[in-house]
Amino acid sequence: MTTGVAPATDPRSRADGLGWVSRAVFPDDRVHLTVGGVVPAGQREVARYAVVPSVARARFLVPLGSPRAGAASLLAYNALRPPKVRALRAALGGLARFGAAGLAPFPTLTVSVPVGASVTELVLTERLAAALGGTPLLAACGVRPPDPNAKPTLQLFTVDGRPRGYAKIGWNDATRALVTAEAGALRALRAVTGVPDHPVPPGLLTETAWAGQAVAVIEPLPPDVRGVPADDPPRIAALLAVARRGAAPGVSRTLAASTFLSRLAAQAERAATAGVAGVAGVAGAAGARAVAAVAVLTRRHGDTTVEFGHWHGDWVPWNLGTYAGRLVAWDWEHSGPDVPVGFDLAHDAFQRSLVLRGEPAAVAAAAVDAHLGRHGARLGLDAARRALVADAYLLEMWLRTWRLADAGAGWNASLHPALLDVIEKRHSE
Structure with a gap:
């Protein structure tokens, strides 16, 4: 622990994670933030x-208004966290049970508003409490380095420490689009009830536009949810349930006749003409390569038929858990309809390689081929369809990278330009 009193300054002026989170959660200058000072x-x-x-190494903002809420903010869902993080949060949660006295070694951030001002207008937590029925809420927030693709998330708790929801804040074009997309996906999933093998999604509690931001409040996960192991085998029945949403298997269509290919081509054309985050010209050249890749994809696989359906969009072990014998899936911000069935299986392999094992894009692409080779037949994918799914997925992933960069998130260095290089090499083989 770090002791000592931080300077009485507004953290929103900082360039680090604390400054980034503070600006997102308290964007209105009428709200006064003081660290180590007085109101x-x-x-x-x-x-x-x-x-x-x-202040210099901030990782958590823990609410001090209620010892039970403060402790809950550190102890809830600890089973989903890595062992070292779990141990640290457990120790801090024990201190938080004593309220301000237990957390006295840490600097205090005080939030104040002008006397007579509307708190629900100026303070997001108060706005959300009113929207969720008026019960007072306290918020906790994790702090990490600034990331234009990341969304500050408030954990909302009642005074007695009961989890009330997660408020995701879209603060720039990229994250506003993700928050809005997840809210839309969760609204649509309300109709998917009683579908065998379909993972349980969290509910959407409320959605609002506030201070130029998009905010969606997602219901808490079940308290006893447990994460799936990192080496969890693919859950094919669940993937098919997500793709079909209780409907019969879709009639296979050719790739050339699909709205998916039309959408892919249109996005590649936009990438070829749009500048990205101050690197106009570079983005256009990459986009031109994507246009060429779509053309090759069409020539190679246009006549191949495949089933189309929905996908989760980020199907990875760290977005899945189990509870009462059911699979639970969260983070639906990349979900969408009308993609080749098998995309979630491809994504699972790609991200395990890229993120969990730290392998380069070329190795991750090979992992996609291997995963589809082992499990694709259970999704109705023969060799031709597996090749279509792999090639189309990799191009979709680069275009996702471009969409985020175009919206202000910057390029993902793991995927650009490496993934375009991988796609072009595959097309030349």
Whole structure:
């Protein structure tokens, strides 16, 4: 732990993770933030947070308004976290049970608003509490380095420590689009009930536009949910349930006749003409390569028929859990309809390689081929369809990378330009 009192400054002026989170959660200049200081005259305090472990190395903002809520913010869903993180949060949660006294070694962030001002207008937590029925809520927030593709997320708790929801904040074009997409996906999934093998999604509690941001509040996961192992075998029945949403298997269509290919081609054309985050010209050249890749994809696989359906869009072990014998799936922000069935299986292999094992894009692409080779037949994929799914998925992934960069998130260095290089090499073989 780090002791000592931080300077009495507004953390929103900082360039680190604490500054990034503070600006997203408290964007209105009428809200006064003070670390290690006092509430200014003419302001009234509305919330206090322990900055753990220090201002310079902040990792958590823990609410100080209720010991039970503070402890819950550190202890809830710990079973889903890596062992070292779990141990740290458990120790901090024990201190939080004593409230401000237990967390006294850490700096305090005080939030205040002008006397007489509308708290529900200025403070997101108060706005969400009103939208969720008026029960007072306290918020906790993890802090990590600034990331234009990441969304600050408030864990909302009642005063007695009951989880109430997760508020995801879309603060730039890229993250606003992701928050809006997940809200739309969860609204649509309300109709998917009683479908055998379909994973249980969290519910959408409310969605709002606030201070130029998109905010979606997702219901809490079941308290006893457990993450699936990193080496969990693919759950084919669940993947098919996601793709079909309780309907009969779709009639196979040729890739050339699909709206998926039309959408892919249109996005590649936009990438060829759009500038990205101050690198116009570079983006256009990459987009031209994507246009060429779509043309090759069409020549190679246009006459191949395949079933189309929905996909989760980020089907990976760390977005899956089990509870009461059911599979639970969260983070539906990349979900969408009308993609070749098998995309989630391909994504699972690609991300396990790229993220869990830290392998380069070329190795991750080979992992897709291997995964589809082992399990694709259970999805109705013969050799020709497996090749279509793999090639189309990799191009979809590069275009996702471009969409995020175009929306201000910057390029994913693991995927650009490496993934385009991989796609072109595959097309030349």
